Amino acid sequence: MKAKINQFWKLRKELTMTEYLNTHNASLLLSAANKSHYPQDDLPEIALAGRSNVGKSSFINTLLGRKNLARTSSKPGKTQLLNFYNIDDKLRFVDVPGYGYAKVSKSERAKWGKMIEEYLVSRDNLRAVVSLVDLRHEPSADDVQMYDFLKYYEIPVIVVATKADKIPRGKWNKHESAIKKKLNFNKSDKFIIFSSVDRTGLDESWDSILDEL
DSSP states (O other), rough: OOHHHHHHEEEEEESSHHHHOOOSSSSEEEESSHHHHHHOOOOEEEEEETTSSSHHHHHHHHHHTSSSSSSOOOOOOOOOOEEEEEETTEEEEEOOBOOOOSSOOOHHHEEEEEEHHHHEEEEEEEEEEEEETTTTOOOOOOHHHHHHHHHTTTTTTEEEEOOOGGHHHHHHHHHHHHHHHHOOOOOTSSSOOOTTTTTHHHHHHHHHHHHHH
């Protein structure tokens, strides 16, 4: 199985996106609270992290061309487990609980934090983390902490700034600069401006994700 997967990713650069990965063939595989529940195989995984309501579910749905595969909600804090999405039996997205939701108890936040840290630090399948921030606002202390955490553990990170459709295009560079300054952004990392409404950044997101596999 592992040899087949490795051979597949070696060939992918010779093919177009639709030839090597059927993104519509995707499903929620399982939800896990700890490593004993993780899938037991060698498929590469991309984790998605960000504040509650930053648009992780919309990001997943847009990349996979699905409306409701990942459930979107107006209520922050709905994702409470690690959700593993299987994509064409070649790749998985792992949606981790959103952080920074004030109405969750301190003990619950601590439990989520431990769950997320255990996955990010110990999971051999993990290839990179897509760290989602809101383009409209400066990163929160939690956003900065997540970015610093990933840099400390040398986990490849792709920063995706969501909700670009809510800001005039002429102001994107200003907001991008503010985010990068707050994060102390490393120029070697990838930064993508994204909108689930008009699909800005869709191809760039896929290219950046697949480059990490």
